[in-house]
Amino acid sequence: MIGNSERKLALSNIAVAYTAFLIGTFCGLIQVFMRNDRLELPAWLDYYQVLTAHGVLLALVYTTFFIYGFLITGMSKSLGTFGPKVRLWSWIGFFVTLIGTVGATIEIISGRASVLYTFYAPLKASGWFYVDLALLIIGTWIMSFALIGHYMQWRRKNPGVLSPLFAYMTMATFALWIISCLGVVAAVLFQYIPWAFGFVDTINVELSRSLFWYFGHPLVYFWLLPAYMAWYLVIPKLVGTKVFSDSLARLSFLLFILFSIPVGFHHQLGEPGVSDFWKFLQVTLTFMVVIPTLMTAFSLFAVFETSGRQKGAKGLFGWIGKLPWSDIRFTSIFIAMAFFIPGGAGGIINASFQLNEFIHNTLWVVGHFHITVGTPVAMTFMGISFWLIPYLTGRTLGKTTKKLAYVQIASWSIGMILMSSAQHVLGLLGAPRRTQYSHYNDNPTVLGWFDGFFSNTATIAIGGTILFFSAMLLIVIVLRLWFVEPRSLENDLYAEFPIAESDSSATPKWLENWWIWIGIALALIIIAYAIPITHLIQDAPPGSKGFINW
Amino acid sequence: MHLHKFEKIWLAFGIITLLVFLGIVGVTAFAQGQTPAGGLDIIDPEKVDTTAPFDKPGVRKINDNTYEVVIKAMTYGYEPSEIQVPAGKEIIFTVTSKDVVHSFTIPNTKVNMMVVPGRISHKSYTFEKPGTYLTLCNEYCGTGHHFMYTEIEVVEE
Numbered sequence: 001m002i003g004n005s006e007r008k009l010a011l012s013n014i015a016v017a018y019t020a021f022l023i024g025t026f027c028g029l030i031q032v033f034m035r036n037d038r039l040e041l042p043a044w045l046d047y048y049q050v051l052t053a054h055g056v057l058l059a060l061v062y063t064t065f066f067i068y069g070f071l072i073t074g075m076s077k078s079l080g081t082f083g084p085k086v087r088l089w090s091w092i093g094f095f096v097t098l099i100g101t102v103g104a105t106i107e108i109i110s111g112r113a114s115v116l117y118t119f120y121a122p123l124k125a126s127g128w129f130y131v132d133l134a135l136l137i138i139g140t141w142i143m144s145f146a147l148i149g150h151y152m153q154w155r156r157k158n159p160g161v162l163s164p165l166f167a168y169m170t171m172a173t174f175a176l177w178i179i180s181c182l183g184v185v186a187a188v189l190f191q192y193i194p195w196a197f198g199f200v201d202t203i204n205v206e207l208s209r210s211l212f213w214y215f216g217h218p219l220v221y222f223w224l225l226p227a228y229m230a231w232y233l234v235i236p237k238l239v240g241t242k243v244f245s246d247s248l249a250r251l252s253f254l255l256f257i258l259f260s261i262p263v264g265f266h267h268q269l270g271e272p273g274v275s276d277f278w279k280f281l282q283v284t285l286t287f288m289v290v291i292p293t294l295m296t297a298f299s300l301f302a303v304f305e306t307s308g309r310q311k312g313a314k315g316l317f318g319w320i321g322k323l324p325w326s327d328i329r330f331t332s333i334f335i336a337m338a339f340f341i342p343g344g345a346g347g348i349i350n351a352s353f354q355l356n357e358f359i360h361n362t363l364w365v366v367g368h369f370h371i372t373v374g375t376p377v378a379m380t381f382m383g384i385s386f387w388l389i390p391y392l393t394g395r396t397l398g399k400t401t402k403k404l405a406y407v408q409i410a411s412w413s414i415g416m417i418l419m420s421s422a423q424h425v426l427g428l429l430g431a432p433r434r435t436q437y438s439h440y441n442d443n444p445t446v447l448g449w450f451d452g453f454f455s456n457t458a459t460i461a462i463g464g465t466i467l468f469f470s471a472m473l474l475i476v477i478v479l480r481l482w483f484v485e486p487r488s489l490e491n492d493l494y495a496e497f498p499i500a501e502s503d504s505s506a507t508p509k510w511l512e513n514w515w516i517w518i519g520i521a522l523a524l525i526i527i528a529y530a531i532p533i534t535h536l537i538q539d540a541p542p543g544s545k546g547f548i549n550w
Numbered sequence: 551m552h553l554h555k556f557e558k559i560w561l562a563f564g565i566i567t568l569l570v571f572l573g574i575v576g577v578t579a580f581a582q583g584q585t586p587a588g589g590l591d592i593i594d595p596e597k598v599d600t601t602a603p604f605d606k607p608g609v610r611k612i613n614d615n616t617y618e619v620v621i622k623a624m625t626y627g628y629e630p631s632e633i634q635v636p637a638g639k640e641i642i643f644t645v646t647s648k649d650v651v652h653s654f655t656i657p658n659t660k661v662n663m664m665v666v667p668g669r670i671s672h673k674s675y676t677f678e679k680p681g682t683y684l685t686l687c688n689e690y691c692g693t694g695h696h697f698m699y700t701e702i703e704v705v706e707e
Contacts, residue, residue: 430657549692
């Protein structure tokens with residue numbers, strides 16, 4: 001059991017995460033029925049407000065708070081109890097993030113910030129919305145630096161020793177997060193806030209978009225890396241074996257730091273202001289991420305197969321039957337991984353330079369991130385919740401809750417297959433994303449979108465309803481694990497933090513020399529961004545004044 | 551660092567596939583001119599109506615095989631609202647925005663570009679079949695975003 005203060009800290013983060021999850025998924029339910037033209041909102045609420053809340057609460061708030069809850073617990077578990085300074089700064093960081101989150105949510109709900117979670121200028125939200133966003137990010141930095149301090153203390157006490165894999169991966173995640181946030185923090189502090197409060201009249205729109213996407217793509221890896229930590233460290237334990245290769249696990253995390261940041265232009269392929277050369281260079285760097293992804297896939301299947309063979313599996317695929325399917329902690333994360341196969345394939349299409357034009361800003365993209373962040377990441381977090389919450393509350397995962405958890409995971413999977421397939425197909429046909437229901441004056445092209453079995457807004461609504469049912473079931477499960485389940489007894493498997501052994505005796509020491517890797521990452525960022533960003537600043541057109549189109 | 555033999559094969563296969571893939575994308579882009587929309591020209595977003603070529607939006611014949619269509623995007627529509635172009639000819643769309651970020655998107659074609667205030671986007675496209683083509687905005691631009699569309703008439707020459 002970890003220290004009491006860390007327990008409270010982690011639980012507070014998880015509580016905020018699931019509160020955001022509750023409101024955010026409800027917003028999702030409203031959207032699927034509005035897009036199906038079956039629901040009208042009261043006059044004080046509009047579709048784009050709901051959409052903004054859905055994006056911010058699920059993609060930013062649920063993920064971020066859950067990640068810190070998980071990492072705080074794991075860091076305390078693998079490096080020991082926090083000292084007073086680490087504790088204090090973790091709490092300060094938590095509250096700063098919370099203030100930013102609550103403030104931003106109030107601005108959105110009161111209709112002063114219907115700018116969606118990408119907040120593209122020159123749509124202008126209230127100045128406080130941007131201040132709240134800055135607080136949200138700075139709060140996460142404070143929590144990150146508190147944990148980095150904890151790690152540095154451990155390194156000082158253990159000179160010349162490689163850190164435990166969990167701590168190492170946490171540090172890699174923070175390196176990625178802190179470097180990538182520099183872009184959005186620069187945009188918010190130096191562009192949006194002075195402009196929104198009226199200190200300057202205009203804003204450089206293309207620069208703000210580029211700074212946003214410098215942050216926006218690594219953001220998705222910030223969600224993904226903690227999920228990968230569960231795949232690399234928790235899964236081998238659950239199937240009864242060790243981490244496949246300590247050094248490869250570390251190397252793949254380093255490659256994610258290098259190749260997830262200098263790639264933001266692949267979100268801006270169809271826009272003016274950046275020349276084809278820089279767009280293509282960043283496309284090339286984007287695809288380098290295929291390498292650590294293939295390494296991860298290999299490690300995972302190697303873990304599955306070795307564990308199956310140890311249990312006596314025969315034949316080419318006999319090991320599949322030996323996996324612990326009756327353990328919901330395993331099955332949930334396994335399904336999450338399976339969703340990442342089509343999710344990753346779709347990502348390759350999105351980033352493919354010209355091919356991007358077919359799907360850019362269509363519903364395809366919405367389908368894509370629901371089977372990347374919305375399932376591989378979110379369902380891994382659900383799978384983590386099934387043991388992390390009991391571990392922190394000192395309870396156990398009882399039989400009834402376990403059954404509920406199977407229903408929850410199954411319904412999330414079915415709902416997501418229906419909804420995201422429909423979105424993918426509709427997007428290929430050309431239906432736009434981020435758009436309230438519209439038949440464009442009964443245009444025949446548009447009416448043709450809704451004839452198919454999958455290309456149908458009813459399919460989206462059915463999928464969305466099943467997903468909402470699943471989300472509410474998850475809230476029930478979380479509450480049961482928190483307050484209702486019996487106290488865990490000794491040697492209760494479900495009340496443990498499952499973390500696999502990792503043999504680092506053959507791991508080269510240079511893998512933990514952060515300065516080398518952060519240096520290479522910065523060099524790649526400068527190569528990919530210095531010239532096009534300079535161009536956007538020096539050869540800028542007159543700026544844009546703000547617009548409040550809602 | 552130890553790599554399992556199967557992992558070496560797996561990674562080599564993956565990396566070679568990746569290089570071939572990037573090679574194909576690069577050749578089609580730069581040797582065959584199949585690049586996404588873009589453009590480096592700038593404009594004062596406050597003075598779009600008085601700046602050429604946007605002071606006279608519409609269809610302009612450049613030569614026998616090429617036409618330029620100059621369009622202004624604004625909340626929530628496009629100017630001019632009626633556009634007629636010939637099938638089988640190269641059409642160069644030249645678009646800017648008078649206010650916020652929009653898109654200029656013709657579903658089922660390769661025309662899908664962002665329109666950013668202060669900047670001018672270009673895309674060249676040849677319509678093979680005559681007909682009425684829906685054109686819409688797929689970047690959120692305000693509460694009327696889903697009403698922002700127009701139609702392009704493509705006619706037999």
